[in-house]
Amino acid sequence: MGFIAWVRRNTPKREELLESRWLRPFAHRLSHSELWRFSRRSVPRGVALGLFVGIFLLIPGVQIVGVAMLALPCRANIPLGAAMTFLSNPLTTPFLLASSVWVGNATFGLHADVSTFGLMAERGASIGEWAAWFFSDAAPAMLTGLFIISALSAAVGYVLSSVIWSAWVRRRWRKRLAERRLARAG
Secondary structure, X not given: OHHHHHHHHHOOOHHHHHOOOOOHHHHHHHOOHXXXXXXXXXXXXXXXXXXXXXXXXXXXXXHHHHHHHHHHHHOOOHHHHHHXXXXXXXXXXXXXXXXXXXXXXXXXXXXXXXXXXXXXXXXXXXXXXXXXXXXXXXXXXHHHHHHHXXXXXXXXXXXXXXXXXXXXXXXXXXXXXXXXXXXXXX
């Protein structure tokens, strides 16, 4: 129950999200209850969407707005999608960026230097140095790697949350049936 409590505490409330200046033009559509209800279909979609947007965008604040905007056509659960964006945070972002460069290099045979990324992060490189590094082979490698990692994470998250959701529902039904049998027998 700890994770669910954490999600409820840290996920923006429906009213807070709908008051966002970026989402205000779409608030009437985003306020539909199906986007906020936990169902067999909306939960895995919300998890997958949150993982994809959270890992691919890596820009705090924009991630939650992106999930809310994409939840409408995907009919995904907005609170879970928003919560899943928190998996990319200051602790995981360096790992995600370094692994995305590595994946991008491996996928397309690019030669972006992952060690340069680590050195620049350690010594606090200037914006100009980051821009020069980014516009070398690093940009295609990093963007490709981020896309692949976010797509794989979304697929795994979708399947895993579907399995967990089904098991949870089955357990609840078994508990209800057992309670009914006890009530009849007692």
